[in-house]
Amino acid sequence: MYHTQVKPVLSGLPLEALAETLKPLPKFRAEQVFRWIARGVSSFQEMTNLAIPLREDLERRFSLYSSVIAERAEDPDGTVKLYIRLHDGERIEAVLLTDGERRKTACLSTQAGCPLGCVFCKTGTRGLTRSLDSGEILEQFLHLRSIEPEIANIVFMGMGEPLLNLPELRKTLAVLTDSRGLGLSKRRITLSTGGIIAGIRSLAAAGPEVGLALSLTTADSALRSRLMPVTLSNPLPYLKEVLYDYQQRQGRRITLEAVLLEGINTRQEDSDALAAFASGLEVVVNLIPWNPVEGMVFEGRALREPSEREITAYIRRLERRGLKVTRRRRKGRGIAGACGQLGGAPEVRQPCSGPEAD
Ligand code: SAH
Numbered sequence: 001m002y003h004t005q006v007k008p009v010l011s012g013l014p015l016e017a018l019a020e021t022l023k024p025l026p027k028f029r030a031e032q033v034f035r036w037i038a039r040g041v042s043s044f045q046e047m048t049n050l051a052i053p054l055r056e057d058l059e060r061r062f063s064l065y066s067s068v069i070a071e072r073a074e075d076p077d078g079t080v081k082l083y084i085r086l087h088d089g090e091r092i093e094a095v096l097l098t099d100g101e102r103r104k105t106a107c108l109s110t111q112a113g114c115p116l117g118c119v120f121c122k123t124g125t126r127g128l129t130r131s132l133d134s135g136e137i138l139e140q141f142l143h144l145r146s147i148e149p150e151i152a153n154i155v156f157m158g159m160g161e162p163l164l165n166l167p168e169l170r171k172t173l174a175v176l177t178d179s180r181g182l183g184l185s186k187r188r189i190t191l192s193t194g195g196i197i198a199g200i201r202s203l204a205a206a207g208p209e210v211g212l213a214l215s216l217t218t219a220d221s222a223l224r225s226r227l228m229p230v231t232l233s234n235p236l237p238y239l240k241e242v243l244y245d246y247q248q249r250q251g252r253r254i255t256l257e258a259v260l261l262e263g264i265n266t267r268q269e270d271s272d273a274l275a276a277f278a279s280g281l282e283v284v285v286n287l288i289p290w291n292p293v294e295g296m297v298f299e300g301r302a303l304r305e306p307s308e309r310e311i312t313a314y315i316r317r318l319e320r321r322g323l324k325v326t327r328r329r330r331k332g333r334g335i336a337g338a339c340g341q342l343g344g345a346p347e348v349r350q351p352c353s354g355p356e357a358d
């Protein structure tokens with residue numbers, strides 16, 4: 001039913017790689033194609049500054065994109081979730097969030113599934129199917145932009161662990177930030193990691209200097225190892241060291257995210273450990289009350305979202321320790337588009353559409 005890619009796909013190629021692929025065409029032709037992709041044209045036919053025979057030749061030899069929107073779900077709170085079908089039939093999800101100031105943020109996936117297996121995360125429970133290539137990551141942004149032209153920010157907080165797919169993600173970031181095409185500022189891009197030391201070290205050494213969020217959850221090592229097994233091979237003291245190095249290089253505040261699980265990681269020990277972990281770093285703590293996913297169990301006990309009382313008490317404890325705390329508003333729950341709820345199958349199947357011209 002599904003075909004593996006037969007023609008090379010152009011969407012995720014940084015300009016230099018695109019120029020190489022299109023050789024012997026001159027570089028300025030590659031620049032034109034690069035700009036058209038940034039504008040989200042749906043076919044070579046729309047590239048009106050290329051002669052028609054050239055458009056036809058390119059169409060014979062290459063594909064512009066490799067994914068299609070399979071379905072779209074909207075939550076009354078303004079969140080839009082796209083189910084995107086990849087060339088091999090795999091499905092991923094990308095979400096458009098609207099904040100209090102009506103700013104739009106694209107939340108993108110970097111892998112189909114995730115190998116890290118955090119016990120509270122739906123994506124984690126299904127394991128890793130495969131990593132996405134740079135075009136598949138970029139196209140999520142293009143698909144979202146076809147329904148909302150003004151996207152202010154990008155966060156890599158969808159399915160998967162971005163730092164386990166760094167080479168492809170770097171290509172996508174090169175395309176997103178290239179002033180000859182999309183020209184997005186690195187300051188508007190944030191990557192969220194479960195805590196892969198080698199990946200953060202690589203970012204610190206070679207960039208790009210995007211915003212960094214660490215899904216800390218708790219800084220109590222023993223508890224974190226049970227909730228997020230990635231801790232066993234990426235111990236917190238070393239993680240802190242590489243965060244420090246990254247911050248020295250990049251100079252931006254690091255976000256420490258903590259999913260709050262009722263009666264599990266909102267104890268005095270957790271606020272103490274979190275404050276100790278944060279000391280010496282410039283951080284903001286972002287609390288995310290756990291978004292319910294049915295049937296999730298931790299050591300024999302069903303996971304639950306904390307009550308308002310539990311949340312505010314924990315916030316107060318952290319603030320008393322001098323930490324700046326923000327709380328993520330609940331968005332997209334009606335369509336399972338909230339943090340940690342990605343990875344389920346949609347109920348309805350609809351025909352597909354490609355990115356549209358803007
Ligand atoms: N793998 C990366 C990025 C994707 S997960 C990471 O872990 O950072 C994005 C965020 O969703 C993480 O902060 C994660 O802790 C949070 N999350 C996972 N499951 C959740 C759930 N059920 N409710 C609320 N947040 C959740």
Ligand code: SF4
Binds near residue numbers: 124193
């Ligand atoms: Fe993977 Fe992030 Fe989910 Fe953990 S929280 S399983 S790292 S997607």
